[in-house]
Amino acid sequence: MKKVLPLIFIILSSIFLVSSGYSQVAPTTLVYGRGSDSIGLDAAQEEDGESFLVCESIYDALVQYKQDSAGIEPALAESWDTSEDGLVWTFHLRRGVKFHDGTDFNADAVLFSYNRQREENHPFHNVGKTYIYWNDLGMNDIIGNIEAVDGFTVRITLKRSYAPFINVMAIPPFNIVSPTAVKKWREEFTSHPVGTGPFKFVSWARNDRIVLEANPTYWGGKPNVQRLIFRTIPESPVRLLELQKGNIHIIEFPNPDELDIIRGDKNLTLLEVAGIxxxxxxxxxxxxxxxxxxxxxxxxxxxxxxxxxxxxxxxxxxxxxxxxxxxxxxxxxxxxxxxxxxxxxxxxxxxxxxxxxxxxxxxxxxxxxxxxxxxxxxxxxxxxxxxxxxxxxxxxxxxxxxxxxxxxxxxxxxxxxxxxxxxxxxxxxxxxxxxxxxxxxxxxxxxxxxxxxxxxxxxxxxxxxxxxxxxxxxxxxxxxxxxxxxxxxKQVAVISKKVKGYILNPITWKHLWRAQIER
Known part of the structure; x- marks a missing residue:
């Protein structure tokens, strides 16, 4: 009993604290509840899913996964070509795209984003942490050259065949960042991210919430909500209670002990897909x-x-x-x-x-x-x-x-x-x-x-x-x-039945911007 009472106190205290600050959620705000915070928001320097979850809404890569499958579709590259031997990849970039800081997206931004990871003598290679994915994937043993053919064409030449190449280009560490913002914030860029994605970074209260706002000029179309908030709620029962009260709209990874409660709640939908x-x-x-x-x-x-x-x-x-x-x-x-x-x-x-x-x-x-x-x-x-x-x-x-x-x-x-x-x-x-x-x-x-x-x-x-x-x-x-x-x-999420247009995909969170809240 000595162990049970403090646990009950902690959970009840947590419920009071989170509820008192979120008694109402505007229908133009989508709130995503999760068990832990992101580590950083410079995806090239991170490896964890909670960081990538948020980064997927801030940045774009040259290509991306489709909303409902593992298929690849255009993103910042409108199209691409590859040589017969699979060693030369030419990406034709989308024109008229702006970073959230108002600067232009172009071939130079792509080169900056990749070369800061690739080149040890790049002025921003040693700024911040190491480039975990780039190194672990052995990209310097795979990529031989990256060049701008013109302002909106990038050619990447491989040293050897690499079968998963186009799929790798879709993952968060290969997102395109604003060179201007990286130069401005340096080591602090991870806390002040700037991309071209559907949402702009607003604020981050560590271990509490990350707030994003819609990018009204997003090349893919205006997001269906004005704000996207990622709330950190470590206790699974508290996350579920907040969902039931309407203070959050989506929770990830519910405790299996809660499944009967979730399935019996007419206001909630349990989403399940085969996990990878x-x-x-x-x-x-x-x-x-x-x-x-x-x-x-x-x-x-x-x-x-x-x-x-x-x-x-x-x-x-x-x-x-x-x-x-x-x-x-x-x-x-x-x-x-x-x-x-x-x-x-x-x-x-x-x-x-x-x-x-x-x-x-x-x-x-x-x-x-x-x-x-x-x-x-x-x-x-x-x-x-x-x-x-x-x-x-x-x-x-x-x-x-x-x-x-x-x-x-x-x-x-x-x-x-x-x-x-x-x-x-x-x-x-x-x-x-x-x-x-x-x-x-x-x-x-x-x-x-x-x-x-x-x-x-x-x-x-x-x-x-x-x-x-x-x-x-x-x-x-x-x-x-x-x-x-x-x-x-299985990959599992629980959503309010007020949420429409959200599809659970086991390999990407890229399409959160398509979700909307029924008024």
Whole structure:
């Protein structure tokens, strides 16, 4: 009871605080509720979904995903051509587009946006943080030259074939920024973003809200609402209550325990689509005892994933056996998942020299994502399963930005994390998460044979060959077991029935501007 009362007090206090400041929401304002804040709003320097969520409404890329599919459509580039060998891409830019600061969008802005990431001697390359995606995707090994043919034509020449290229150009780190604004704000640009997108940045109260206003001259058409607000509400019950009261219109990643309440509320609509994601526990392979394959295998056999998914996902997830989900082509269904077998886990630990088990740390994500809708409950069950085979895992957590920073640095033993697809290609999972030098490789797993296979798969345009290469890659990863693949989950959102024109897409939030509120 001592633990329950403070929790009730915190939740009730939170309800009072959020409600008192948002007693009414104008029908011209769309409010999006989420569990954690963005880290930064310069998409080129970020990696997390909460940052990209907001950036998608502020910026545009040359191309973008369609509202209701993973298809590519024109954005700041009206059209594009490619050479027969796939090495030269020519983008014909949209004319008459303005950045939110009134400056012109043109080929120079495209070159600035890409070259600040690409060129170490660029005057703004070392301003702010590093360019995580550019580096992790190995773009400097792929792109050879970027040039302005004229004021509205950009030519990009690749060093080698790169099958996912056009899809990569649609993701937030390849958004086009205002050169004038970057030069003005420098390191602070991440808190004062300027793009060409459907909404302009207004203000940011950290861990509370980000306010955007409609861009009336948006090239795609005027947004249907005047303001878009992203509110940070960490407690899932409070987010749902605020939605029911009409103070917010959309919430992401509801707790599975709330599904019956949501389905029974005539004023709400539960949106579900097949997810393109994976939730996993990474074991730090550069640290003992996880540098020992038998220990990693033991951990895989120790965790009862089916029970975890049945009890904590409530129909929103399936057990994962591969790093890529079955919704992505190239998935190898022939791989046999590790059985839940505590006896075998103990035997493997004994063979590895840990007859009496060992103590370690298990890091818990601080906020919900589709693949881990209730991280606190999930990590407790994992901890309990590990305890049964002699592994004493102390649970630790961090604030979201610090969490990502520290797992990239490798200060963890075991850590929960996951991946939501940027584009529907096995490369986005396998190369990004297992390339030895990628900052997303938080297992610090190194396998040069695997890397060679993944690079070969990038280079070939033969789809059947790529499928076989990615299946081989999955078999290698399964054999070495640097992760415990936990679950693939549906993408879920809950919206007020007053919201019209909102389509849930598992790989983009680009089209929030099309949503409107019924008066």
């Amino acid at each position: 994601n994976v939730g996993y526990v990474a074991m730090n392979c550069k640290q003992k005892p996880f540098d020992n394959r038998k220990v990693r295998l033991a951990v895989n056999h120790a965790i009862n994933k089916q029970s975890l998914v049945d009890n904590l996902y409530r129909g929103l997830g399936i057990v994962a056996k591969n790093p890529i989900p079955p919704t992505v082509w190239g998935y190898d269904d022939s791989i046999q998942d590790f059985t839940y077998d505590p006896k075998l886990a103990k035997q493997l630990l004994k063979e590895a020299g840990y007859l009496n088990g060992f103590s370690t740390t298990l890091w818990q994500m601080p906020n919900p994502r589709p693949y881990f809708p209730d991280p606190a409950s999930i990590v407790v069950q994992i901890q309990s399963d590990l305890k049964k085979v002699g592994i004493d895992a102390k649970i630790e957590t961090r604030e979201w930005g610090k969490y990502l920073e520290e797992v990239r640095a490798g200060t963890h033993n075991m850590a929960m994390l996951g991946w939501m697809a940027d584009f529907v290609d096995p490369d986005n999972f396998l190369y990004t998460l297992f390339e030895p030098d990628s900052t997303q490789n938080i297992a610090f797993y190194r396998n040069e044979k695997l890397r060679d296979i993944l690079v070969t798969a990038q280079k070939t345009t033969d789809h059947a060959k790529r499928v076989q290469l990615y299946k081989e890659a999955q078999r290698i990863i399964h054999e070495d077991a640097p992760w415990v693949c936990i679950a693939h989950a």
